[in-house]
Amino acid sequence: MPVNKNNGYHTLSKDLSERIEQDRANHWVNPYACPDSAIIRRFDDHDKPHLWRPAFVMDVEKILHNNYYNRYSDKTQVISCYKNDDISRRALHVQLVSRIARTIGMTLGLNLDLIEAISLGHDIGHTPFGHAGERFLNALYNGHTGRLFNHNIHSARVLDHLIFRNVSLQVLDGVICHNGELEQQEYKPKRFSATDPWGEFDTNLEDCYTDPSANKRQIPGTLEGCIMRISDIIAYLGKDRQDALKIGLIENNNHFTSGTLGTTNAQIINNMTVSIIEHSYGKPYISMDKDVYETFSKAKTENYQTIYNNPQLNDMYNNNIRPMFHDMYEALLTQAKRMDQSSILYKHHINYIRSANQYSHYFNIDKYMEHYLSQDPNEIVVDFMASMTDDYFIDLYNYLFPNGSYKVDYIGYFD
Template sequence: MSVNKNSKYHSLSKEVYEQILGDREHGKINPYACKDSDIIRRQPDHDAPHLWRPAFVMDVEKILHNNYYNRYSDKTQVISCYKNDDISRRALHVQLVSRIARTIGMTLGLNLDLIEAISLGHDIGHTPFGHAGERYLNEIYNEHTGRLFNHNIHSARVLDKLIFRNISLQVLDGVICHNGEMEQQCYTPKTFNADDPWGEFDRSVEDCYTDPSANKKQIPGTLEGCIMRISDIIAYLGKDRQDAIKIGLISNDDSFSAGSLGSSNAQIIHNMTVNIIENSYGKPYISMDPDVYETFSKAKTENYQNIYNNDSLNTMYNDNIKPMFYCIYEELLRQAKSKDTNSILYKHHVNYIKDANRYSNYFGKKEFIDNYLSQDPNEIVVDFIASMTDDYFIDLYEYLFPDGPYKVNYVGYFDNI
């Protein structure tokens, strides 16, 4: 890789640059890319690809048209309760992940449709209020059932169970394996179990509900899944800093070390992209230089120190949003156990799930919906809460508890003038 000391933006080495150009000129295909013909579906007789709608393009469209996809637009990425249209929501985050991953994947000759599908679907099961909301829901769910809630696993549940549209194994695998909280210097994909790929997948999902260490052990089965996993971190690292600066949570020089990647969002994205391409082109793995990995990992640690563990943010979450989670959970659990068809749980969730699957012609879907209410009521409550947007969650609390003691005060557009 070429690094000009007078420039903050790195370049590919001449050797790799010319190799890529030469391979393109000769039409060389990356032998490690996931081919459309490799696609694995639960119901293989459905969803035959077309010339104009290839295999993984179908998955992209199934995710875009998923009933829960639109809710990304009002789910917190990191910063909640600010009336500021420039603060990132998950809708923007998944698009940024997709763009970064597709840029890297295009240069490496990978399957861009698969990359896009994983990127757009990876957070569809995320809770309101970001990772704070995820922690609270996991805490309550675990107290009631002994099981664990992880947003990546729940994203697969949304795509593979609640709104079943026969999403491919490769996409669902990339979703459960994205774990953007754990960076690595080298990402080497696993090999799918050829004899029982869905059994292997289902066991991995179940392990994540019962084993606290299982979630961090998930390894993508495709290079495309590996690319999306690292791109998830690249996408939020500098963007979260931008957002924190916008609201005055931190200053421009607030204990961030530039290192070899730079400190701005643009520098981080550019230099990480270049370094990954430099170290991964033509390889059966995704990698980066040791010093870049060290700087990258340190930058994420600094984000935790200055943003994610910031006292002013966490005080607001812990003092109001956390107890609201407990109140809402217990009330919805009561409704689930009573099976009151006039309750909010039924009208806004159970009936919603039924309507979303009303015209589904996939085998076994009707049976799942018919049996949905016979499962542990905690599962139904978790499905509902995880599906909520930030605003809906707050309005639901006020509706259920009009005299409740907890209240979230938004920072308004004109409060800091």
């Protein structure tokens, strides 16, 4: 790949650029893209596409208008407890993933509506306080039930069970397979079951609740899902560095190896995008240059060493937020077992779920709620806690424990 030596930005090779331009002039269609006609829904007699609202556009809108979508705006991406409007929240992250994935997908001739739907929905089930919150909730849930909590699996639960809108299998599959902690040099989609795709999906989902290795084995069924999976990492790798610089967690990018990718957010996004397009165009898989992959993998390791495992961040999580998770979980579990309609859990969660599904075209709301309330109370507690924003979590803790032992002190704008 050509490189501008003045700024370290890669560009596509002349041969590939000319090939893409010729293919566009000839109206080439990528035979490996997922067409709208292949969409699979649980209720296939509902949600027929329209000229103005194609199949996967419907899924984009189902996610954008999902009751939980708003909560992205006050959920931590990586850095919590700072009053700083320039630090990324999860709302910005999913938009960045969508933009990067659509840029790559557009150049490769893939289904951009499917890419957008997976991107916007992939973190909708994430906990407050980022991956620290995910770890704490998993430990509590697992301790009570032996089952596992993973945010990607819970995102599918939100879209497919908690607030049911008949989202397609292709989108839900991309959501559960987006595990952004696993980088690979090549992503090759698996085939959906020809006889029972929903049965296969449900089995894979359940395996992730019971088998610690199952989450890492999930492989997207579409190239669009593969693109979103790698774009998830591209979106946070350099952006988290920007955020760490803004709060003074690191002083400069000298902590990181430049290598093939560069160190800034813009360089990483551009150079990863170019490498993926260069090595994936017209192919039934997504790939990248070996040097780029090795530098990319090293860069993620450096982020962990420098940012994600930084004591300045983790002390607040471990000393305050973790015990707050424990106390809140136990209090809400008591409420879930009693199912007192005057409780916070009932008023703020059970009634919320009922209201969100009240006018469903897919099932009877009373039967749905009867089934929901018949679950293990731990499931209901996990649904509620995972749905919380950072601020709501803190306010609820203070409400439940007005004389509680733990407190989150935000670092203000002028501190």
